[in-house]
């Protein structure tokens with residue numbers, strides 16, 4: 001019985017995507033939203049749709065893409081889903097695709113870790129910790145410059 005449960009758990013992991021390097025940026029008091037960035041890898045031979053996400057730290061969560069309009073102004077466009085190609089990956093990074101935390105329950109503090117459940121097209125949820133970096137961080141492993149705030 002225990003063995004069966006273990007095999008089922010393993011099967012679930014294999015069918016899901018792999019999320020790495022998830023990070024957000026520290027927010028100022030009163031800031032209601034924050035982007036979350038990560039690499040989503042799909043080891044399977046079928047494309048996988050990311051359809052949304054949830055976090056205990058946000059009232060709601062959307063998928064966004066930052067685009068620069070013809071007027072040169074950057075704006076965020078809501079995405080109904082993000083397709084992760086078979087045997088491929090999609091990088092969510094500042095200036096492009098991101099998961100948007102909205103209605104933050106409290107400011108995100110540098111050095112803390114928050115929870116995120118990413119929802120896939122088949123209803124599977126993939127949980128990832130999200131490291132909160134300083135406000136200008138560009139990736140999850142970057143060291144904060146000692147010179148500048």
Ligand SMILES: [Cu+2]
Nearest residue numbers: 035064076100
């Ligand atoms: Cu956004």
